[in-house]
Amino acid sequence: SQTIHQWPATLVQPVGSPLSLECTVEGTSNPNLYWYRQAAGRGLQLLFYSVGIGQISSEVPQNLSASRPQDRQFILSSKKLLLSDSGFYLCAWSARTGSRNTIYFGEGSWLTVV
Amino acid sequence: EDQVTQSPEALRLQEGESSSLNCSYTVSGLRGLFWYRQDPGKGPEFLFTLYSAGEEKEKERLKATLTKKESFLHITAPKPEDSATYLCAVHSGSRLTFGEGTQLTVNP
Numbered sequence: 001s002q003t004i005h006q007w008p009a010t011l012v013q014p015v016g017s018p019l020s021l022e023c024t025v026e027g028t029s030n031p032n033l034y035w036y037r038q039a040a041g042r043g044l045q046l047l048f049y050s051v052g053i054g055q056i057s058s059e060v061p062q063n064l065s066a067s068r069p070q071d072r073q074f075i076l077s078s079k080k081l082l083l084s085d086s087g088f089y090l091c092a093w094s095a096r097t098g099s100r101n102t103i104y105f106g107e108g109s110w111l112t113v114v
Numbered sequence: 115e116d117q118v119t120q121s122p123e124a125l126r127l128q129e130g131e132s133s134s135l136n137c138s139y140t141v142s143g144l145r146g147l148f149w150y151r152q153d154p155g156k157g158p159e160f161l162f163t164l165y166s167a168g169e170e171k172e173k174e175r176l177k178a179t180l181t182k183k184e185s186f187l188h189i190t191a192p193k194p195e196d197s198a199t200y201l202c203a204v205h206s207g208s209r210l211t212f213g214e215g216t217q218l219t220v221n222p
Contacts, residue, residue, distance in 0.1 A: 042215075046210065092157075107156060108155070
């Protein structure tokens with residue numbers, strides 16, 4: 001079965017420090033991968049999605065970037081964090097083939113920028 | 115631009131009191147409408163996908179229905195463990211657009 005791992009689960013970072021959140025998917029090949037952010041009590045905002053290695057689409061101009069160095073690895077980064085980057089970050093995946101593909105989420109990473 | 119609106123924002127029920135959550139949407143080229151359950155501090159847990167108007171799916175006390183403009187999540191005889199935020203999302207192209215969610219509390 002397919003599983004998605006996301007880490008770290010929680011982190012507290014000072015303003016201006018770098019960020020790296022990692023996500024890996026097991027049990028599938030060539031997945032579509034996504035990064036979402038969820039502010040407290042709000043819906044999910046799509047940040048980035050990727051349909052293949054090195055292929056990244058950005059949905060919202062911001063202080064963050066994403067990379068996909070391997071087929072099942074997706075990384076969210078920042079060179080200098082802002083207070084407004086605080087939130088709950090979720091990685092997700094879906095099968096690439098076919099038109100009826102469920103999107104599954106990881107457990108999320110809580111980021112607090114202080 | 116795809117839009118998803120969920121109502122109510124919050125709902126309190128007594129155990130055993132059935133009710134429905136609403137998800138209204140506008141989208142070009144619907145590939146699917148998803149319902150997720152999210153517990154505090156956790157990632158969303160997949161519940162259902164509906165693909166065409168008239169489709170219905172059930173899981174335990176939950177039943178999801180779909181029309182051309184909205185979806186309902188019916189909760190029959192809820193229990194306290196059904197307390198969570200329920201998220202609706204529409205899938206078009208390669209993106210998933212979420213509503214703001216309905217926070218459900220079921221009191222014993």
